[in-house]
Amino acid sequence: NAGVMQNPRHLVRRRGQEARLRCSPMKGHSHVYWYRQLPEEGLKFMVYLQKENIIDESGMPKERFSAEFPKEGPSILRIQQVVRGDSAAYFCASRPGQGDEQYFGPGTRLTVT
Amino acid sequence: AQSVTQPDIHITVSEGASLELRCNYSYGATPYLFWYVQSPGQGLQLLLKYFSGDTLVQGIKGFEAEFKRSQSSFNLRKPSVHWSDAAEYFCAMNYGQNFVFGPGTRLSVLP
Numbered sequence: 001n002a003g004v005m006q007n008p009r010h011l012v013r014r015r016g017q018e019a020r021l022r023c024s025p026m027k028g029h030s031h032v033y034w035y036r037q038l039p040e041e042g043l044k045f046m047v048y049l050q051k052e053n054i055i056d057e058s059g060m061p062k063e064r065f066s067a068e069f070p071k072e073g074p075s076i077l078r079i080q081q082v083v084r085g086d087s088a089a090y091f092c093a094s095r096p097g098q099g100d101e102q103y104f105g106p107g108t109r110l111t112v113t
Numbered sequence: 114a115q116s117v118t119q120p121d122i123h124i125t126v127s128e129g130a131s132l133e134l135r136c137n138y139s140y141g142a143t144p145y146l147f148w149y150v151q152s153p154g155q156g157l158q159l160l161l162k163y164f165s166g167d168t169l170v171q172g173i174k175g176f177e178a179e180f181k182r183s184q185s186s187f188n189l190r191k192p193s194v195h196w197s198d199a200a201e202y203f204c205a206m207n208y209g210q211n212f213v214f215g216p217g218t219r220l221s222v223l224p
Contacts, residue, residue: 033212104149
């Protein structure tokens, strides 16, 4: 059973470009979480999704950021018009249901130049 | 508000010494509790978890943690640290659909 997969592992974007981060949860997992980790900081919750539904996006900036988890395919975190402050590691985690631990992907390290 | 605190930002121990990393949570009931470890440039790996039952839980890599309801704590321990244990350690709690992570404790190990 493959773990949580994220791609790309490293992403470089110029200011104003769009960044698309992909997360494929573990097989059988229908719950996906996205977190952002700034250098020397802990994990900050961004959004929680189930298949085709956003359950909680309270941690996501109101502008430029969006997330989806379609019926087929990976979950996508999309950042439009990136700025330098978006540079961070973005982690995806999945779990099969409530009451279970999260399994983390290796992260995507976004660098905005 | 629900929160997880890790009072120690950075701890340094000598190889072979014992280790205790502190974690306190704030929640009205007993949440599910976790410890994760993150090596540089890597994702988070689950060390152990507490859901209910025995308050002393065993994890991977020789780690254990003890849940103390009276102190709202879930401290991580290891009797003898190895150089490969140098990493960032995160305590986390889960209640319902929410996960809250502590700020992390960085562990350095001296040879």
